[in-house]
Amino acid sequence: MKIDLTINTDLATEILTAFIHSETTRAGFQKVVVGLSGGIDSALSCVLAAKALDPQNVLAVRMPYRTSSPDSLEHAQLIIDQFGVQTITIPITAMADGLINEFPDMTDQRKGNIMARCRMIVLFDQSNAFNGLVVGTSNKTEILLGYSTLYGDSASAFNPIGDLYKTQVRQLSTALNIPNVIIKKAPSADLWADQTDEGELGFTYAEVDKLLYLLVDERYTAEECVEAGFARTFVDTVVNRIRRFHFKRMLPPIAKLSSRTIGYDFLYLRDWGT
Amino acid sequence: MKMHLGIAQIDTKLGVVDANLQKHLDYIEKARHAGADLLMFPELSLTGYLLQDLVPAVAHSPTPSDPVFKELFKASQDIDLLVGFVEEDERNRFYIADAYLSQGKLVHIHRKVYLPTYGLFDEGRFFAWGDNTRAFNTRFVRSGVLVCEDFWHVAPPYLLWLDGADLLLFTSASPGRGLTEAPQLSTSMWVESINRAYASIFTSFIAHCNRVGFEDGLHFWGGSTVYDPDGNCLVKAPYDKEAFLTVEVDLNQLHRTRARLPLLRDERTAMVQRELNRILSDDRSNSGK
Numbered sequence: 001m002k003i004d005l006t007i008n009t010d011l012a013t014e015i016l017t018a019f020i021h022s023e024t025t026r027a028g029f030q031k032v033v034v035g036l037s038g039g040i041d042s043a044l045s046c047v048l049a050a051k052a053l054d055p056q057n058v059l060a061v062r063m064p065y066r067t068s069s070p071d072s073l074e075h076a077q078l079i080i081d082q083f084g085v086q087t088i089t090i091p092i093t094a095m096a097d098g099l100i101n102e103f104p105d106m107t108d109q110r111k112g113n114i115m116a117r118c119r120m121i122v123l124f125d126q127s128n129a130f131n132g133l134v135v136g137t138s139n140k141t142e143i144l145l146g147y148s149t150l151y152g153d154s155a156s157a158f159n160p161i162g163d164l165y166k167t168q169v170r171q172l173s174t175a176l177n178i179p180n181v182i183i184k185k186a187p188s189a190d191l192w193a194d195q196t197d198e199g200e201l202g203f204t205y206a207e208v209d210k211l212l213y214l215l216v217d218e219r220y221t222a223e224e225c226v227e228a229g230f231a232r233t234f235v236d237t238v239v240n241r242i243r244r245f246h247f248k249r250m251l252p253p254i255a256k257l258s259s260r261t262i263g264y265d266f267l268y269l270r271d272w273g274t
Numbered sequence: 275m276k277m278h279l280g281i282a283q284i285d286t287k288l289g290v291v292d293a294n295l296q297k298h299l300d301y302i303e304k305a306r307h308a309g310a311d312l313l314m315f316p317e318l319s320l321t322g323y324l325l326q327d328l329v330p331a332v333a334h335s336p337t338p339s340d341p342v343f344k345e346l347f348k349a350s351q352d353i354d355l356l357v358g359f360v361e362e363d364e365r366n367r368f369y370i371a372d373a374y375l376s377q378g379k380l381v382h383i384h385r386k387v388y389l390p391t392y393g394l395f396d397e398g399r400f401f402a403w404g405d406n407t408r409a410f411n412t413r414f415v416r417s418g419v420l421v422c423e424d425f426w427h428v429a430p431p432y433l434l435w436l437d438g439a440d441l442l443l444f445t446s447a448s449p450g451r452g453l454t455e456a457p458q459l460s461t462s463m464w465v466e467s468i469n470r471a472y473a474s475i476f477t478s479f480i481a482h483c484n485r486v487g488f489e490d491g492l493h494f495w496g497g498s499t500v501y502d503p504d505g506n507c508l509v510k511a512p513y514d515k516e517a518f519l520t521v522e523v524d525l526n527q528l529h530r531t532r533a534r535l536p537l538l539r540d541e542r543t544a545m546v547q548r549e550l551n552r553i554l555s556d557d558r559s560n561s562g563k
Contacts (some may be wrong), residue, residue, distance in 0.1 A: 004454070004455070006454070006455040007453050007454065007455065008453065008454065008455055008456060008457050010457070011453065011457060011458070011459070012453060014514060015450070015453075015493055015514070018488070018493070018514060019488055019491070019493065022487065022488040023488070158491075163491075265327075266327065267326035267327045268326055268327055268328065269288060269324050269326065269489055269490045270490050271288050271488070271489050271490050272288055272289055272328065273287070273288065273289055273290060274287060274288060274290075
């Protein structure tokens with residue numbers, strides 16, 4: 001079986017910038033808001049938006065918490081300087097700690113989810129203030145693995161990079177001249193000290209992207225992936241995560257009572273009428 | 275004989291027929307100035323593609339009293355038109371249809387025969403299936419019309435060929451997919467390969483008009499083409515951009531190609547019929563629909 005995740009970066013850029021332009025303008029907007037974490041995914045969404053709409057129409061929002069790595073702010077600044085987007089820095093410490101301090105024995109995971117949701121609140125508030133749509137920054141790998149906070153980092157108006165695996169995000173970021181220090185550093189949600197995605201997940205993006213490509217894009221069975229050399233425990237973990245976190249990819253189901261119910265037989269695209 | 279074929283590779287507004295009609299009239303005016311004899315629009319050009327529950331709200335009938343077709347009949351006095359729309363029949367069934375208009379009259383309607391209902395497609399849920407594949411005479415050349423999935427099946431172009439069509443007019447709203455290392459999407463490579471193959475094996479002209487633009491995350495890739503009976507690409511529109519283009523089609527190329535390569539003359543239609551009858555009469559066959 002052939003596993004080749006290489007993409008044509010010129011073609012990807014052309015389609016994704018046209019998508020950003022289309023989804024923004026047909027909704028009646030000229031501008032967008034991006035939460036710029038200092039990581040590669042939000043850097044890529046921000047740069048694509050700057051190319052699609054003009055950098056002056058992009059507001060990059062930095063939202064540090066008191067435990068955030070200083071590198072995150074600096075790396076976000078590299079993108080802001082290089083691509084000339086507008087910027088604002090809004091610390092979330094006070095708003096997050098308002099809730100966190102109510103529960104002295106709160107777990108890191110709860111704190112992380114609160115931070116992600118505080119950032120969502122800031123972004124959608126800036127959306128109103130800046131009159132711009134919130135651009136999504138979740139890639140295909142983390143969406144499939146459910147590695148996100150529901151109504152936190154997964155919340156957006158539209159998502160240009162959600163059909164690119166992390167490996168492909170890296171390739172496209174390189175082609176768009178995103179600084180190497182951002183592309184090469186260990187991916188992290190930076191919710192607590194020394195947190196890394198790959199440490200938390202228990203496998204690398206390079207490995208899991210190959211497996212996801214076979215399972216999802218090429219429709220191989222789990223058994224065929226094991227026969228091809230992937231460890232059974234790894235395959236089982238990934239298959240289970242895809243199923244278990246499917247709820248994060250769906251709107252909440254509505255209990256059907258009437259003859260026409262939103263989600264089942266009231267079907268329209270979001271672009272309806274535009 | 276030569277004809278000038280125009281292609282309107284347009285984007286559409288989803289469910290806004292009036293705005294799409296105005297765009298049609300603008301392109302028709304442009305084509306008239308460019309001396310086009312026939313102007314093709316893409317699949318569902320008057321409505322947009324992913325209509326879902328909008329289907330009944332945007333349906334029209336190609337009659338002189340219909341407010342949309344009234345304008346198109348008027349516009350077709352001196353230029354032939356092929357437009358895509360949702361047709362509602364007299365018993366309120368809805369079809370994906372193309373109408374060929376000429377000199378203020380309806381010449382031909384093609385109702386999409388194959389409705390893809392798999393993967394990202396859900397046409398069979400919202401539309402009725404057409405059940406005719408017929409060639410028709412135009413002012414220039416006997417022609418046939420197929421819509422998107424229709425030409426992914428070999429039978430419809432084959433039937434049109436046997437029914438006398440020398441110009442096959444293909445329309446589509448093809449969502450792009452398959453991003454690889456290649457400089458074009460897999461979808462466009464597949465479509466260009468089969469259109470070129472049809473031109474070559476049917477020694478006929480193939481004109482394909484695809485749309486552009488986005489509907490939610492779906493991206494329509496354009497890249498409309500015209501192939502001659504030798505399989506040469508006469509013209510190709512850009513990918514992903516609205517475009518209007520015209521091309522001179524030298525119909526005498528049919529004479530030259532078929533003198534060299536008499537595939538039509540040698541086609542064994544009686545054998546095809548015999549074998550089809552045998553295959554379809556076999557109770558174990560599941561090939562009959």
